[in-house]
Amino acid sequence: MSRKTVFSSAQLPAHLNERDRFSLWQDIHVAEIWSVEYGISASLPFEAAIEATAVGSLVLGQMSGTIRHATRKASNIADDGNDGYLLLINKADTVLTGAQVGREYGVGKGEAVLVTASEALKMVGADRNVWANVVVPRAVLIQAFPQIDDRLALKIGAENEALDLLKRYCQLLETGRPLVSADLIMHATDVIVDLIGLVTGAKGEAAELAGLRGLRAARLRAVLAKIADNFAHPGISAQGVAKELRLSTRYIHDILQETGISFSERVLELRLQSAHKMLAQRHNDDMRVSEIAMMSGFSDVSYFNRCFRRRFGYTPTSAR
Numbered sequence: 001m002s003r004k005t006v007f008s009s010a011q012l013p014a015h016l017n018e019r020d021r022f023s024l025w026q027d028i029h030v031a032e033i034w035s036v037e038y039g040i041s042a043s044l045p046f047e048a049a050i051e052a053t054a055v056g057s058l059v060l061g062q063m064s065g066t067i068r069h070a071t072r073k074a075s076n077i078a079d080d081g082n083d084g085y086l087l088l089i090n091k092a093d094t095v096l097t098g099a100q101v102g103r104e105y106g107v108g109k110g111e112a113v114l115v116t117a118s119e120a121l122k123m124v125g126a127d128r129n130v131w132a133n134v135v136v137p138r139a140v141l142i143q144a145f146p147q148i149d150d151r152l153a154l155k156i157g158a159e160n161e162a163l164d165l166l167k168r169y170c171q172l173l174e175t176g177r178p179l180v181s182a183d184l185i186m187h188a189t190d191v192i193v194d195l196i197g198l199v200t201g202a203k204g205e206a207a208e209l210a211g212l213r214g215l216r217a218a219r220l221r222a223v224l225a226k227i228a229d230n231f232a233h234p235g236i237s238a239q240g241v242a243k244e245l246r247l248s249t250r251y252i253h254d255i256l257q258e259t260g261i262s263f264s265e266r267v268l269e270l271r272l273q274s275a276h277k278m279l280a281q282r283h284n285d286d287m288r289v290s291e292i293a294m295m296s297g298f299s300d301v302s303y304f305n306r307c308f309r310r311r312f313g314y315t316p317t318s319a320r
Contacts, residue, residue: 004174007032008049009065022046034117035076041066041127053174056189059135060170062091069124072117083118083138085148087196089167092130098123103153110158114151114200134170136193144193145202146260154200162198169195187313219247220255227263231270232297238263271297272311275304279319289316 007028012021025048026038033050040046048065089112090096097106098113100121105113115121118138125131141148156163169191179185197203226241241263242249256263275296278284284292290301293316298304308316 004051004053004178006049006051009047010049018046030079034082035072035079037071037073037076038067039069039071041068044127051174055173055179055192056185057137057140058189058192059133060174061133061135062130063133064130066128067125068127068129069122071123072121074120077118077120083116085114085116085136085138085141087112087114087134087136087166087199088123089132089134089163090130091132092126092128094126094129096123096125096129096131098153100153101149105153105155107155108158112156112160112163112199113153114148114156114196116149116152119152132167132170134166134192134196136196140189140193141196145197145200148197148200148202151200151202156199160199162195166192166195166199184313216255219245219251220259223247223252223255224266227266228270231267232274232295234297234299236267236297267297268307269311272308275308275316276312276319279316285320292316 009021009025012024016024022040025046029036029038029050040048044066046066048063048067050061050063052059052061088096088107090107090109093109095106095108096113097104098115098121099105100115100119107113116138173179173188179188194203222245223241226244227236230236230241238252239249242252245252253263256266261269275292275298278287278292278296279289293301293304296304305316308319312319
């Protein structure tokens with residue numbers, strides 16, 4: 001079940017002075033969340049609030065208050081062994097600056113940066129700051145995007161379309177009714193991880209081509225274009241694409257293997273996305289689900305139904 005918790009300085013004993021309240025708050029934070037050395041504003045009263053919504057193994061959180069800087073050193077990492085990733089999103093009219101893995105970053109309102117708890121980290125803001133965190137276990141993100149560490153400490157602009165969608169999706173999960181269904185929780189975590197891949201550039205054609213140069217990159221573009229143009233054809237195959245491009249079938253499989261997504265996986269995803277889009281369009285209401293499945297390239301409706309439910313978390317009929 002997804003659940004929300006709040007940890008606020010307002011919950012601390014009222015008789016404590018400013019210094020003791022901050023000290024107690026930090027001790028609780030280290031014991032319950034993770035080991036970080038915080039510094040507070042010298043000109044404003046201490047105030048801090050953390051909201052956290054757990055969705056499966058992920059956590060959607062927000063920190064607000066007069067926390068001015070945060071530092072995580074090797075000793076902090078050794079204290080808790082936390083090695084998860086955090087997508088930090090600045091929500092205030094301030095600039096959050098920091099550094100990790102030899103890179104420096106500065107993110108303004110609406111901008112974001114990916115950092116990891118397994119490497120030394122520092123962040124500095126203003127006297128009052130608000131930022132959101134999407135926390136993902138290392139094993140989960142590495143499995144989805146093996147080269148994700150290449151995207152650490154790189155600023156993500158506020159105009160990033162995937163980031164905007166991720167913000168809205170997380171807000172829906174945080175403000176809506178808690179998820180109970182295990183299938184829906186799994187679906188929600190998959191969506192968030194997928195969006196983080198798009199937000200950071202760890203997923204997508206640009207990421208796939210980043211490690212390739214010259215002729216090999218050009219050939220990958222040609223393969224991806226052929227798949228995109230012909231995925232709805234029931235007879236599409238790696239052998240057919242290889243023949244059209246005058247390449248070997250083995251070469252097709254090898255070059256796609258480098259991207260982490262196989263030929264059949266790409267075709268299936270494109271077919272499912274096509275069917276999902278058609279099902280959601282009002283002018284297709286008179287079409288049977290089986291017709292839409294066939295038009296998207298599926299020859300077996302039962303197989304389509306199973307794949308659709310596994311991918312989106314609900315039936316094709318529910319998508320209408």
